[in-house]
Amino acid sequence: MKRKKLLKTLSRLLDMKGHKQREHRDELKVLLRKLKKKKVELEERVRLEQDERKRTRLDKELEIINAQRIKGLKTLEELMQV
Amino acid sequence: MLKKILLPTILLLLAYGFWISSDFKTIAAGISLFLFGMLSLEEGFQAFTGGTLERLLRRTTSSTGKSLLFGICSTTLMQSSSLVSVITISFLSAGLITLTAGIGIIFGANLGTTTGAWLIAGFGLKVNIAAYAMPMLVFGVILVFQSSRSLKGIGYILAGLGFLFLGIHYMKEGFESYKDTINLAEYAVAGYPGVLLFTTLGIFATVVMQSSHATLVLTITALAAGQITYENALALAIGANVGTTITAILGAMSANEAGKRLAAAHLVFNLVTGAIAIIFIYQLVALVNGMSALVGIADDDYTLKLAVFHSVFNVIGIVVMLPLINQLVNALEKYIPEKRPEVDQPKYLSDSSAAFPGTAVEAVRLETLRVYEAALRIIIDGLGMKAADVLSSNNLEQVLGTQNRIHQFDIDAMYERHIKGIYSAIVVFISDTTFSRREEQSADLRWLRDANINLVEAVKDTAQLQENLIFYTGSENPEMRAAYNRLRTQVGLIIRDLEEMRASTAGVIDVLSLDALKLLVEEDQSRINQTLTELIGKRAISPSMGSSLINDSVFAHDICMSLISAAQNLFVTGEQHLTQAAHDVTLDKSDLSKIGTQASAESLNR
DSSP: OHHHHHHHHHHHHHOHHHHHHHHHHHHHHHHHHHHHHHHHHHHHHHHHOOOHHHHHHHHHHHHHHHHHHHHHHHHHHHHHHO | OHHHHHHHHHHHHHHHHHHHOHHHHHHHHHHHHHHHHHHHHHHHHHTTTTTHHHHHHHHTOSSHHHHHHHHHHHHHHHSOHHHHHHHHHHHHHTTSSOHHHHHHHHHHHHHHTHHHHHHIIIIITTSOTHHHHHHHHHHHHHHHTSSSHHHHHHHHHHHHHHHHHHHHHHHHHHHHHHHHHOOGGGGOOOHHHHHHHHHHHHHHHHHHHTOHHHHHHHHHHHHHTTSSOHHHHHHHHHHHHHHTHHHHHHHHHTSOHHHHHHHHHHHHHHHHHHHHHHHTHHHHHHHHHHHHHHHTOOTTOHHHHHHHHHHHHHHHHHHHHGGGHHHHHHHHHHHSOOOOOSSOOOSSOSHHHHSSHHHHHHHHHHHHHHHHHHHHHHHHHHTTOOHHHHHSSSOHHHHHHTOOOOOOOOHHHHHIIIIIHHHHHHHHHHHHOOSOOOHHHHHHHHHHHHHHHHHHHHHHHHHHHHHHHHHHHTOSOHHHHHHHHHHHHHHHHHHHHHHHHHHSOOOHHHHHTHHHHHHHHHHHHHHHHHHHHHHHHTTSSOHHHHHHHHHHHHHHHHHHHHHHHHHHHHOOOSOGGGHHHHHHHOOOHHHHHHHHHHHHHHHHHO
16 A cells, blocks of 8 residues: 555656646646636735726726636636646 | 868877777776866756856855855856856846956956865875765766766766876876876977966867866876876966966857856956966965965975966956956957847846746746836837827826827738847747756746737737727827827826836735736726717717727727736736736736626615
8 A cells, every 4th residue: 555655646746747736737836826716816906996997997807807716616626627 | 071081080089099008998997087077067067057047156256255256156056157158148148247246257257266286286196085076976877877967966966076087097097107108298388488388288288178178187187197297287277377378268159148258258367367477487486485385385396386376467457357247247248249130129038047947937037028128118119109298297197188180000011120020030949948857947947038028919909909099090080089089098197007016025915916007907997888878879989980980999908908917927026936826816807807797786876
């Protein structure tokens, strides 16, 4: 059992393609976290904004971030399945 | 002609040498192994470029002191000032570092290379290093056959060190046995003629072997075997220092002006240092004797004293030249000026910037930025706007509304002059770079190529838009004038937003927010279409005017979209490791239209 585990770890270490995919996944996770943070910031700004025109612009940005997050989550899901 | 004769002559001379002396054969084999080891070491370190080395170089060259330290440390680590100087030239050619920083690195590399003499004199000759060479070679060769780039790199480094050690061992052995047959010390020349003769010999040997390290090892081993005198060994070390500039000079031949300036700085530094060492050689010998006595080096340990001498005269060179670094930069910029061709040519794309994947990507990025700047100038002028108005916070539509007519601006000629040369060079450079790129670097190059295509499309669309714009801004119809001014304003405001973003240090998230600009452009487009329908319905404009306006609004829309897409690929200055992920989430036309439809449905429900 231990030997099998060791072999699995070794093959994971030597599998460059898998390594690249893990790296890609991790980068996407970092970006999604950043987008979430930005979304929370924007929501707060929209809440506080008095100027109607500026609020509309911020709303647009918020919509974009939501769409980007959905797209990113979908890609992440696909990467997890590979 | 000379080239054709030189190689066979050298080969024949060597063959004759091997035939008459087996000791000479051993020494020559030692030198060959040593040089092969250096090649292998360079190959190994190149495996780590395209990431770590570039990041380190960028971070550690912000001041002259730091550059100097970087030069010392990197050369000590790599044991090759040639590799460091070639990398520095390629970084300078790619515009990643300044000339001052480059000169600092080269000065440091000169001092760093003296550690080689210390290692060989203090360690290489006293220990049987061949014993270490064998396992290094075995492990190195096994690792070289691995598929992982890093393991391969480590393998080359280990094998390189193994060959270096083995080479030193054979040279040492060769000189030891030479001692019994012939005494080269009998040919020693005393006084200044001897210094000049052996300095020239040192220069010649280094130029032939392309390695000061090899000359120095040869000198130290010959000195240890008593085959040359201490005084002549000092002169050989000075010659090696001057001769080593040949690698940088050869490297700079394919580099741009910046690379040539650095190679010239290297030559100036080593010539000045060499001249000081020759003029004050006897004072330096006295200083080395004093210092050696102070640190406990035996009076007759000439090999270690040679290492001290090598370090001392390079330190003196740095002390003399460092305060003059700005004057040196000014003089180099004056005597090696940048050529200003009729048609703009690439500044950063050269053979030396193609040598390393990281510098190749950065060079293409910098060239693409030049294309971007030229494209913006052409678009602003082509649409009859002024850069000052576009880039200020003025109400652009109001400013443009006061213009009565737009003058003809030859967009095609400007494109030929400012963009085509660079654009073509970028395309060729991307196709020609034959190095083994990593996946992410290939992707970076692909995105940069797309950015160039976007920019060229934006300029071509501007040329299409210009014809009717000139005609209708001078039109009697106020609705048409206003409509075309709105199109210009749309493009101008997008350029304003993009330039504001470029001025700030853009991270991935900022660049992603450009998708919001794309959405605004899409919405503007539907508003323009709405207005158009109304204008045609009210008979305020003729059907032919309407069709022109519809076509031109599409051109304006496409210009904006192309510029934004180019900016998304170009503007990330930090967090470059996240660019792949950023491309995964960037919204395309269909994503944006979904949001647009959603927004209009919501506004209808309200």
